[in-house]
Amino acid sequence: MTENILEVRDLVKHYPVTRGVVFKKTIGQVKAVDGVSFDLRPGETLGVVGESGCGKSTLARVLMNLEKPTAGSVHYKGQDISKFSGSALRRLRRQIQLVMQDPYTSLNPRMTVGDLIGEPFEIHPEVAPKGSRRDKVKELLDLVGLNPEHINRYPHQFSGGQRQRIGIARALALRPEIIVCDEPVSALDVSIQAQVMNLLEKLQDELGLSYVFIAHDLSVVRHLSDRVAVMYLGKIVEIGTEDEIYDRPTHPYTQALLSAVPVPDPTVRDNKAIIRLTGDVPSPISPPSGCRFRTRCWKAQDVCAEQVPLLEIRQGSDHPSACHFAEQREIVHSHEA
């Protein structure tokens, strides 16, 4: 087995909840990420799925070192990068880049595409000497499927899908090894979404990139990911290869999530068994004791309130699941006739 490019161990990120304006008093903690561990291998795509508020975007911010974790570590090639600062952090930034969700607000409207994509070279001049930058930018535009002649245009002259390509080109400028994609296609229309997904796959093949692909759309995640982590209220509840998670899910939350995804095939709509979850996700300020999913779980017993289920391989399963009663259940049937 090859060495992991990223090792995340017991990562915790809490945000204080304060009251008062002048005399701020901390009255609680938003437990956005609460003990997350996973590995990322070179050239692989790790999908992270979960509903809003489960901590997936906070995870992205901590991985990018935009936020310091409250506890835990992020090791990149053996070094704990969450402790980095100053020039060491700046050098590291070349290796890990971020693609954001909203292509409309993540690009400065007053900068041309050439400046936007070339800006990373200002900060890291060693990557491209001054004279060659424009050519580099044109190469990048070509790489992401945009016309290199549009280098002097402004973001508003591009459509949503094209802007997301600009965002990807900018992330690629410093030739990083890891790209963290935070909902990169969810703001795009179906036909455009497919184009961007194909682009991400092509780039991975050509450049050997590793992706952490964060999204709420389970079909999109399956399409792109080699392995998938399912998050609920700041914790990973199940992690495994793409077919382990989708074909043999063992955690009740994963099963409910998969069963709720509408299938684009009307012939299965009457015999589809949807696991209906009641209620809403509890507040991350005061998550339930024991298993965090127990308040919405149909399998919950007394033990679920008392003991936090560990993310481990359990009997009758081939991949880690954080449920005391983990049990395989087929949800996604093959609907092919």
Place this chain on the structure above:
Amino acid sequence: MSEQSAAGTSGRPAGRLLEVDDLRVEFRTRDGVAKVINGVTYHVDAGETLAVLGESGSGKSVTAQTIMGILDTPPGFVTGGQVRFHGKDMLRMSNEERRRIRGEGIAMIFQDALSALNPVFTVGFQIAEQFRVRRGMGRSEAKKRAIEMLDQVKIPNAKGRFNNYPHQFSGGMRQRAMIAMSLALDPEVLIADEPTTALDVTVQAQIMDLLAELQRERQMGLILITHDLGVVADVADRIAVMYAGRIVEEANVYDLYAKPAHPYTLGLLNSIPRLDEKGQELRTIKGLPPNLMNIPPGCPFNPRCPMAQPVCREKVPPLLQIGAGRASACHFAEELVNRD
């Protein structure tokens, strides 16, 4: 309302509630005229779910706004066509007449419940208000009815929730509250504009169930506007696919997914990733939707169409019947349906 439904004018099928007929809308802006709706025709019957499917800019929401009479004018102008409710053209009605239909005849729910609800009034007040203004009820009677409505949309502890403000509700509960509000006056037609797009899948499933259940009980006509091919397959009876301000295909839900009769529909179906298989490279629709200020001549889809022929660049294909309850606006619809 009741005297209108009794009218049942000649030639219209029983139960036909709403008809949009060759509707045309344009937006006059500083940069030019955008032709947003270019002859849209569809109808909805009692107890039926019509899904209007399309991507951003296809005109699906503008059509709904025109039906409701909430199109911003200017910049939007209706330049042709009719919107008939029980056979009567609403576009020629007085504001007073239209106001009476809104809420009682046709109601609408929106994608973003947080901005659709008034943040400075309690949720209960906003529902009760309708009973007081439109039904002339007293304060306590209206409150009782509002709590009943909250209960019907399955908001737990409806009584206690009556005095909550919208920000105290979660996303799913807000959407429920908006459904309660829109159904308060018992409308015959409900237009749901992307009702679950902002919600998580597990909550989406709850809301779609609720809508389907309420529709069945009340025999409402439901117009579901969405871009989500998954949601459509779950709930729709009929589907109208929109592209560049036109209906390009109309069919019942089974036919549309089994044998799409327009290359755009086929392209959409091919470009969605599947949950049940990893799949290879997605087959995409190349290019971008047209600029509505400068729609290409001929079929508006021709620059992106893999089947395009010279005729497609010259003649706009009309929406023609190609079978029972099926219509397509493609010169090669027959070939598309008959291929294997």
